[in-house]
Every structure is written in structure tokens, then in C-alpha cells.
Amino acid sequence: MMFSCQNRLRSHLLLFSLLLHIAWEVGSGQVHYSLQEEARHGTFVGRIAQDLGLEVGELVSRLFRVVSKGRTDYLEVNVQNGILFVNSWIDREELCGRSPVCSIHLEVIVDKPLQVFHVEVEIKDVNDNPPVFPTKSKNLFFSESRPLDSTFPLEGASDADTGTNALLSYRLSPNEYFSLDVQTNEELSQSLSLVLRKPLDREETSRVNLLLIATDGGKPELTGTVHLLIKVLDVNDNEPVFDQSLYKVRLLENTANGTLVIKLNASDSDEGSNSEVIYSFSSDVPSTVQNKFKIDARTGEIRIKGQLDYEEAKSYEIQVIASDKGTPSMSGHCKVSLKVLDINDNAPEVFITSLSLPVREDASPGTVIALISVSDRDSGANGQVTCSLSPQGSFTLVSTFRNYYSLVLEGLLDRESVPAYELVVTARDGGTPALWAETSLSVGIYDVNDNAPVFEQPEYTVFVKENNPPGCHIFTVLASDTDALENSLVSYSLVDRQVGERLLSSYVSVHSESGKVYALQPLDHEELELLQFQVSARDAGFPPLASNVSLQVFVLDENDNAPAVLPPHAGISSVSELVSQSVAAGHVVAKIRAVDADSGYNAWLSYELQPEVGVSRSPFRVGLYTGEISTIRALEESDGPRQTLLVLVKDHGEPLLSATATVILSLVESGLSVKASSGIARQSEVVDMSKENVLGDVNVYLIIAICAVSSLLVLSLLLYVALKYSTPFRAVYSPGKPTLVCTSGMNSWSYSQKRGQRICSGDGIFKNDLMAFSPNLPSCPSSEDRSPQPELGSAPSCKQNNSPSKMSATTAEIHFSVAAAVGTGRNVKKAKEEGSTGSPGPPQKYQSDSL
Structure with a gap:
């Protein structure tokens, strides 16, 4: 019967371990390895780079590294060959306790470009822990009046291993009085009891020495023993008896200190002091129970002492003894199985494991900015955590693995619009009410040179008077750049071009830092009325960006040119004009033509006839603005045969400039008309021939x-x-x-x-x-x-x-x-x-x- 129970227990444990292993494999990471505990330093685990699809030769250049969630780096990767190996001693029991599944979670991070892989290394248990009893020896008291098949509970052994390595079987050293009874409940918990198979006789045998042996299911098997010294007592034939041998209690982990857990009741059929019962914890109760609970020796009430924590211990088993006051004292036993129920008393925790800042403003959507992990010590729905990001916009959270998220760029960035983002990551669990935790993340934007300098106007019009001093400042251009640092430093230069046969740089220059434009030489309105050129503004970014602005420099005229009389009346060597004495008043006899190199008002010419010395009243006048010399009356003999007129030509500038023209008029008498006519005809023919030649040349x-x-x-x-x-x-x-x-x-x-x-x-x-x-x-x-x-x-x-x-x-x-x-x-x-x-x-x- 004992062996059939053990076989059934072993099959249940194997089935349970298999189901857990299958569930763990389904939910595991991208790469899964298994490793036995206590492996030596340097033990090969796996070719992690090859399994993740990475090139071994690029591991160093891409900043390949492994991040462990725990504090101890049990595993390490050789970046030269991409092999994962054992770095330090791994004790599964120290790492995971009695958890059926024990794994080390690794984050493999490659920065260039940023990639994240999750690797799970399962630590397999080896049979390195023997079964251990609470004590090396134990004294038991049996009354000689105990009936056959009466039982006495024993404390079993514990094994720090898991699975089949922790599956214990018990045997008792051969004797004629006692046998061992092993009971397994639905929770796979074993209860040991000594069963009396032969009546005791104190006078025949006062002591019985037994050896209880516990053997685990590992290979090779490990054993543990406890020495049992049974003393046979005489008198006090009845022991206290509890209502139940096993009491089950369920309590929330936030139960207040001093709360009643259970009230035990044991009865003794004896009378007098032999029936008075005293309650106490068994000497085998671990210190964790003694620190959390207390029992009233008189009433049997068990109360909480301290604070229960589901995350610290999920259940407790309390062995209670009820002893009477008889001589010798007899006792009864029971077990209280207390299960702690989880409540949502732990807020999630947020960890930022990798952060790439600042972010370039030309980063493409999909770029990973940070890696975020969350955890919650609660279980079930209370430990299920979801993450959210605020404010919504250019960034988003992407779930990459269980409780792992990536902060990913979702839209386009513009540092000139938003230089930095203040993000808040909120982790919220599924409890009722829900608990949450927040962490702030400041994401700075790194400037790139994506804005060219901009001038205040697309074109500038500048007015400069001619004859300016060399090197004078005529205008200042100003351009601004919305970029930052050296990307916003603007320098100015001329877009050099030919101006006629000369370079633009011989006329003007621009200061590279201030943008001041200088005239390098005096400008002449008569030579250059309008100077059009461009100034370029270039920033110091890489590659540099530039923009141009047009400048129209109008050279304003000053009255610096005197009028010039055109031939034939220029100077004193003038051509003689023939005028008939019979002409009437108003007849035009000659015309003065003059030109002024200036423009506008400075080139507006007026004509004035200078009075001749000794002549009281001249018969001629000159048009004020036409320069036409005409008669103001009929000519007389007293006017003489020859008239020399001096015409003053003036402009309207400031200061006024002038020139003179000389006109010689020869008067022809009307009485000599035939002779004069023939002479004039001949002269006219000569003149006409000359004019024809001149006009012929002019036509050409x-x-x-x-x-x-x-x-x-x-x-x-x-x-x-x-x-x-x-x-x-x-x-x-x-x-x-x-x-x-x-x-x-x-x-x-x-x-x-x-x-x-x-x-x-x-x-x-x-x-x-x-x-x-x-x-x-x-x-x-x-x-x-x-x-x-x-x-x-x-x-x-x-x-x-x-x-x-x-x-x-x-x-x-x-x-x-x-x-x-x-x-x-x-x-x-x-x-x-x-x-x-x-x-x-x-x-x-x-x-x-x-x-």
C-alpha cells in the first residue's frame, strides 16, 4: 500500500512538471536554452549570435551586449565568437527556491541599429540536496496502555531540490512494535505516522530505538535520517483528541495583526488534571510560523502575530499539540493548513533598461528610442501589467515581449517646432482597484541642418548718391536661421558677377559676419545708374545651406557735369550763318544744341543771350528752353553786316553749371538779291554738295x-x-x-x-x-x-x-x-x-x- 501511494505520487508529480514545462515553453522568449545548475565557469550554453541571426564579425562594431535582469551576471557572451557561456556558479535553489520552473532572462541589445532580443536560459535541477529532517533525533512518549493501530504523527523531511529530485520516500528501521504509515493528500503533501502494531509493555520494554530514513527520487539517490527514541509510559491512559486531524484556513494577506485564525478544541476522556488540556505549537514548527502566529495555551486560539505577505509566503502548515496534565502527560496532534490569498497591494514597477538620447530630428519613423520593462509582485490579474504613453503624438509604445516594451518614434520630428518632449510612461495592473506607477522620460531632439538662412525681405532697394567716399557703408542685410548651434551661424558673401567688363567685387563688398555692404569706390551716376547684385547667406552646418537676396542699388545723380555745346557752335570757332536783312520778326536764324551728362533736373538746360558790348538793343533773342535764335524785329542797316552772339547755356542743378556758345550771323543786303542769289546759289550748290556728302555719310x-x-x-x-x-x-x-x-x-x-x-x-x-x-x-x-x-x-x-x-x-x-x-x-x-x-x-x- 505504501509503495502504491508513492508510485501514484510520483506519477502525479511527473505529469504536473510536464504540464508546467509545456506551458513555460509556449510563453518563452525568442531563444531558449537549458543548463544544469552548478555548471563550471566557461561551460558552453549556446551559440547565441548564430541562433539570433546575427553576424559574428559585426558583434563588436554593433555594440553587442547582454543585460541580465538580476543582480548577478551568471552568464556571459564572448563577442569574438558569439558563444554564451557560464560566468559564475549557479545554485538553482538559491536562485529560484522551490519554484518548479527556474529561468534566467537575458536581454540581448544591439545598438547599431538598435535591436532587442529576449533569451531564456532554463536552469535544470540536479540532485545536489539530500532530504533533511528538522532535527537529528526526537523523543517520543507512548503509553503502555495505547491500543493497537494507534498512530503518532511524525514530521517529514524536506528536500531543497524540485521535481523527481524532491520526491521523497520513507522507510523505518526493522522492529516488532511499530510500522510507518505515509498518507498523500490532494495537494501532494505527505503525512507520516507511527502505527503501533504490537502492544507495549513498559515492564518488558521501556524504550524502543528507531531510525526513520527519507530517500529522494534523484539519481543517484540521496538520503536523510532522524533517530526516534520511544519511551513507554505508564499511567494516564487517555490522550487529548482534536475534532479534526487537519484544519484548513484561508486568509487575505492584508489581514490585520491580532486577527483570529482558528480556535482549536481537543477533549480528554480522563478526569481531573488528566483531562486539563494545554495547547502549544510543535517543536518542529519553523521559525517563520512562530514569527507570524501565536497560540493561546488555555483556549487554543491561533492569532496572527505580525503581517502576512503573499509575496513572501503563500501558505503555512502549523503542527499543534494538545497535552493533558496527567502523569505522565499525554498529547494529541493536529495540523492547521493556512493558505494566504493575494490582494492587489503592490504597485507595478517601471524600469528603463536602455535609452538612446538625444534623438536626431531627421530620425525615421520606427526608430527605437528606449527599452522599458515593467513588473508587479502580485499574482494573477493583480500582477498583469499594461503600459501606456502620454501625451500621444510622435512616440508610441510597442510590446515586444512579456512585460517588455519599446519606445518607438511614430511620426516626424522638427526641433524648431518642439525642441524636447516630456513623456510619461504609466504602468497599470489588472487588480481591483487598479494600482499604477509612472515614470517621466525627457526626450531631447538633436538639431540637424535642415533650415536655410532667411532674409527679412526677398529684395532690397538702396539709394546712394554718386561720388560717395570709398569704403562707405551703404546698407546692411540680415538673415536668420532657425537651427541651433553652428547650424544657425550665418556668414555673408557676394554672388560675384561681371558688371560690364569689371567684376562686381570691384564695386561693392559685404562683411561676412555683420552683413554690412560697402561701396569700394566712388559711384558715378553717368557710368552706372543701377547696380543689381545678390548677397548669399550661408550657415555653418554640414552640409551648409544657403539663400540669396537681391539688392538694387540706385545711384542718385548729382550736378557734377557742366552742359556741353554741340558743333557747330561750340567754343569760339563757330560757323557763320547767312541771314537776309529782309527777314520778318520771329524768324529763326540759328539753333544752339547742348547736352548735359547729368540727368533729371540737373540735365534740364536753359539758354540765355549775353548782351553784346556797345550794342544797346539786339534784334535777336534765344528761346529759354529751345536754344533757337530768332529775330524780335525787322533788321536795319544800323544793325551792321555781322553779328556775333554769345549764348549762355545753364543747367538747373545745385550748384548751377554753365557753358557758352558763339553764333556768327552774316547779314545779306536785299538789293543784291540777283548777285547775292547767284552767289548764294553757287554757295548753296557747294553747301548742298557738302550736305549731300554729309547726309550720304549720315544715311550710311x-x-x-x-x-x-x-x-x-x-x-x-x-x-x-x-x-x-x-x-x-x-x-x-x-x-x-x-x-x-x-x-x-x-x-x-x-x-x-x-x-x-x-x-x-x-x-x-x-x-x-x-x-x-x-x-x-x-x-x-x-x-x-x-x-x-x-x-x-x-x-x-x-x-x-x-x-x-x-x-x-x-x-x-x-x-x-x-x-x-x-x-x-x-x-x-x-x-x-x-x-x-x-x-x-x-x-x-x-x-x-x-x-
């Missing part, structure tokens, strides 16, 4: 000029389209060129060196600037055909030419020569047809701030 030059201007215009349009759609911004160079200006009601033309916009102005209408026209010398529009006066700063309009274009220096010279030739070739008849009376009023003052 005119054709060449028109072809050149047309070619340059087409080439300029093609170049403008190509530059606008294919190349960066180029500096603009605009050299000076002379143009014709319609200035008065006399419908005649004067010259100006203005390179900017010009305005065609008629009688009574004042313009802020002059308008440039082509050299075909059209007549000025009448007052009915004039367009409305444009607003200040807007482009002027004229029916003959609404969109004057800029010309190069060579084209301007040809333009100037053709205009001069055509102007000087006009005859008197043409002058009469174009002449008119009246003169316009003075022009409006030039406003430099209206450009």
Missing part, C-alpha cells in the same frame, strides 16, 4: 545704327529670357547714352545724357523727368494727343515711344552721332516748318526720393 551711319540697335535689342531680349528662366540673378550694368528731349512748343529737340527714364513734355505740362526717344526725330505730340501726366515714380508714356530701352556704350555713341548729324543738317526751311512761338515754364524740381 544711320542704317548701321538702326541695324546695330535692332540686333542689340533682339539679342538683349533673348539674353533676358535666357537669364530669367535658366540662370541666377546677374548684376546689371547700364552705361550712359545721349538721348533727344522734346522740350518746348517750338517742336525742336535738345540733347541729354540721361540714361534712366525720360519724359516727353509739351506746353504747360511739367514733368518730373525726361523721356528718351530714338533718333528718328519725330515731332512732339500736340496737346490733344498727350497722355495724362503719370504719377511720381511711375513709368511715363509718350505716343511716339512708350518703352525706351537702354543701349550699350557703343550704341549710345552711334545714336549720339546720328542725332547730331541730323540736327546739324536741318535747313532753314525745316526750321521754319518746325518753329513756333512761346516757351514752356520751368520744370518741377527733381525729387531724388521719387525714384
Whole structure:
């Protein structure tokens, strides 16, 4: 019977261990190894790198490491060959106690790129612990009056091993009085009892020496023994008897100190002092029971002493003795089996095992930022932990294994918008009420150079007066970069281009740190009206980013050029003009043509006739703005045969500049008309021949000029389209060129060196600037055909030419020569047809701030 119970117990234990092993394998990690305890240092466990699919040669470069959850590094990995080996002595009983399954959980971390693997090493038990009895010897008292088959409970042995290694069997040394009874309950707990098989006779045998032997199921078998000394007592024939031999109690672990566990009751059929019962714990009760419980010797009440903790001990077995006061004393025994019930009294714990900070703002979604593990000492639903992350957004938690999570980047990052994230990881268990724990995690964002410098404006307009001192500061550009550290350090430079035949850097420079723009040489409005260029702002990041801004530098004109009289009336060597004495008042006899290299108000010319010494009243006058010399009365003989007129040409600048022109008029008498006519005819033929030659040359030059201007215009349009759609911004160079200006009601033309916009102005209408026209010398529009006066700063309009274009220096010279030739070739008849009376009023003052 004893052997059948042992076999049934062994089969139950084997089945239980198999089920636990299968359940553990189903829930294990990615790689599972098994290892026997007490293995020597260096013992091979497994080729962990190969089993995880990692290249052995990359373990060092990828920062391969193993992290153990416990405090002792029992296992280690050789990063040279990827072999997992035993690093220190492993005692399964010390590591896991009597747990049926014992494992060491490892985290294998590879940082480049970050990968996490979970490895489980199962520690298998070896039979290294023999069964141990609580004491080496024990004294038992049996009354000689005890009936046959009466029992006496014994304390069994304990084995620190598990499984079959802890499966104990008992045997008693051979004797004629006692046998051993082993009972196994449904909880696989064994109860030992001595059974009296032969009546005792104190007078025959007062003592019986027995040896109780416990043998475990390991290979090889280990044994433990206890010496039993049985003393046969005489008198007091009845022992106290408990209501039950086994009492079962269930208590919550938060039961208060002093709470009643159970009240025992034992009865004795004797009388007097032999029936008075005293309760006590058996001497075999372990100290953990004595520290947690107390028993009232008189009433048999067992109460809690201290605090129960499910996580410390899940159950207790208390052996209680009820002894009477007889002589000799007799005792009865019972067992109290107390099971502690778990409550949710432990909050989860959160551990951050690996953290990769700061996070680059260009990190791709899916990047692992941190590894987080959680644990809860409770059991069942109370120990099931779930994790959550707040606030929701760019990061998320991904469950990778039991109670293991990865903090993963979910969206895109922008350090300029959010420089850092304050995250809170909350772990909550499944108890009622639920307990939780929080841990804060500050995730800083590492800046990358993803923002180019930005200027305050896309384009700047700057006004600088000509003749500025070299090196003067004309403007400051400023760009800002939203990046951090060296990625936000901005330096400035010119986008160098050709300006005519010279480099842009010969005109201006920019300070690399402050962005101040300096003019390196005096600027000349007549040479360069508009200087367009770009300044580049570049940060110090890698790779560097840059942006450009356009600057338009308008060179404002100053009155630094005096008027210049055009031939044939320039200087004192002037051509003589023939004038008939019979001309009527208002007849135009000559015209002064002058040009001023300045522009605008500084180039607006006026003419004034200087009085001749000794002449009281001259018969001639000069148009204030036309330069046309005409008679103011009929000529008389007293006027003399020859008149020398000195004309003063003045501009309207500040300070005023002027030039003089000399006109010689030869008066022809009307009485000598035939002779004079023949002479004049002959002279006219010579002059006409000369004029024909000149006009022939002029026509050739005119054709060449028109072809050149047309070619340059087409080439300029093609170049403008190509530059606008294919190349960066180029500096603009605009050299000076002379143009014709319609200035008065006399419908005649004067010259100006203005390179900017010009305005065609008629009688009574004042313009802020002059308008440039082509050299075909059209007549000025009448007052009915004039367009409305444009607003200040807007482009002027004229029916003959609404969109004057800029010309190069060579084209301007040809333009100037053709205009001069055509102007000087006009005859008197043409002058009469174009002449008119009246003169316009003075022009409006030039406003430099209206450009």
C-alpha cells in the first residue's frame, strides 16, 4: 500500500512538471536554452549570435551586449565568437527556491541599429540536496496502555531540490512494535505516522530505538535520517483528541495583526488534571510560523502575530499539540493548513533598461528610442501589467515581449517646432482597484541642418548718391536661421558677377559676419545708374545651406557735369550763318544744341543771350528752353553786316553749371538779291554738295545704327529670357547714352545724357523727368494727343515711344552721332516748318526720393 501511494505520487508529480514545462515553453522568449545548475565557469550554453541571426564579425562594431535582469551576471557572451557561456556558479535553489520552473532572462541589445532580443536560459535541477529532517533525533512518549493501530504523527523531511529530485520516500528501521504509515493528500503533501502494531509493555520494554530514513527520487539517490527514541509510559491512559486531524484556513494577506485564525478544541476522556488540556505549537514548527502566529495555551486560539505577505509566503502548515496534565502527560496532534490569498497591494514597477538620447530630428519613423520593462509582485490579474504613453503624438509604445516594451518614434520630428518632449510612461495592473506607477522620460531632439538662412525681405532697394567716399557703408542685410548651434551661424558673401567688363567685387563688398555692404569706390551716376547684385547667406552646418537676396542699388545723380555745346557752335570757332536783312520778326536764324551728362533736373538746360558790348538793343533773342535764335524785329542797316552772339547755356542743378556758345550771323543786303542769289546759289550748290556728302555719310551711319540697335535689342531680349528662366540673378550694368528731349512748343529737340527714364513734355505740362526717344526725330505730340501726366515714380508714356530701352556704350555713341548729324543738317526751311512761338515754364524740381 505504501509503495502504491508513492508510485501514484510520483506519477502525479511527473505529469504536473510536464504540464508546467509545456506551458513555460509556449510563453518563452525568442531563444531558449537549458543548463544544469552548478555548471563550471566557461561551460558552453549556446551559440547565441548564430541562433539570433546575427553576424559574428559585426558583434563588436554593433555594440553587442547582454543585460541580465538580476543582480548577478551568471552568464556571459564572448563577442569574438558569439558563444554564451557560464560566468559564475549557479545554485538553482538559491536562485529560484522551490519554484518548479527556474529561468534566467537575458536581454540581448544591439545598438547599431538598435535591436532587442529576449533569451531564456532554463536552469535544470540536479540532485545536489539530500532530504533533511528538522532535527537529528526526537523523543517520543507512548503509553503502555495505547491500543493497537494507534498512530503518532511524525514530521517529514524536506528536500531543497524540485521535481523527481524532491520526491521523497520513507522507510523505518526493522522492529516488532511499530510500522510507518505515509498518507498523500490532494495537494501532494505527505503525512507520516507511527502505527503501533504490537502492544507495549513498559515492564518488558521501556524504550524502543528507531531510525526513520527519507530517500529522494534523484539519481543517484540521496538520503536523510532522524533517530526516534520511544519511551513507554505508564499511567494516564487517555490522550487529548482534536475534532479534526487537519484544519484548513484561508486568509487575505492584508489581514490585520491580532486577527483570529482558528480556535482549536481537543477533549480528554480522563478526569481531573488528566483531562486539563494545554495547547502549544510543535517543536518542529519553523521559525517563520512562530514569527507570524501565536497560540493561546488555555483556549487554543491561533492569532496572527505580525503581517502576512503573499509575496513572501503563500501558505503555512502549523503542527499543534494538545497535552493533558496527567502523569505522565499525554498529547494529541493536529495540523492547521493556512493558505494566504493575494490582494492587489503592490504597485507595478517601471524600469528603463536602455535609452538612446538625444534623438536626431531627421530620425525615421520606427526608430527605437528606449527599452522599458515593467513588473508587479502580485499574482494573477493583480500582477498583469499594461503600459501606456502620454501625451500621444510622435512616440508610441510597442510590446515586444512579456512585460517588455519599446519606445518607438511614430511620426516626424522638427526641433524648431518642439525642441524636447516630456513623456510619461504609466504602468497599470489588472487588480481591483487598479494600482499604477509612472515614470517621466525627457526626450531631447538633436538639431540637424535642415533650415536655410532667411532674409527679412526677398529684395532690397538702396539709394546712394554718386561720388560717395570709398569704403562707405551703404546698407546692411540680415538673415536668420532657425537651427541651433553652428547650424544657425550665418556668414555673408557676394554672388560675384561681371558688371560690364569689371567684376562686381570691384564695386561693392559685404562683411561676412555683420552683413554690412560697402561701396569700394566712388559711384558715378553717368557710368552706372543701377547696380543689381545678390548677397548669399550661408550657415555653418554640414552640409551648409544657403539663400540669396537681391539688392538694387540706385545711384542718385548729382550736378557734377557742366552742359556741353554741340558743333557747330561750340567754343569760339563757330560757323557763320547767312541771314537776309529782309527777314520778318520771329524768324529763326540759328539753333544752339547742348547736352548735359547729368540727368533729371540737373540735365534740364536753359539758354540765355549775353548782351553784346556797345550794342544797346539786339534784334535777336534765344528761346529759354529751345536754344533757337530768332529775330524780335525787322533788321536795319544800323544793325551792321555781322553779328556775333554769345549764348549762355545753364543747367538747373545745385550748384548751377554753365557753358557758352558763339553764333556768327552774316547779314545779306536785299538789293543784291540777283548777285547775292547767284552767289548764294553757287554757295548753296557747294553747301548742298557738302550736305549731300554729309547726309550720304549720315544715311550710311544711320542704317548701321538702326541695324546695330535692332540686333542689340533682339539679342538683349533673348539674353533676358535666357537669364530669367535658366540662370541666377546677374548684376546689371547700364552705361550712359545721349538721348533727344522734346522740350518746348517750338517742336525742336535738345540733347541729354540721361540714361534712366525720360519724359516727353509739351506746353504747360511739367514733368518730373525726361523721356528718351530714338533718333528718328519725330515731332512732339500736340496737346490733344498727350497722355495724362503719370504719377511720381511711375513709368511715363509718350505716343511716339512708350518703352525706351537702354543701349550699350557703343550704341549710345552711334545714336549720339546720328542725332547730331541730323540736327546739324536741318535747313532753314525745316526750321521754319518746325518753329513756333512761346516757351514752356520751368520744370518741377527733381525729387531724388521719387525714384
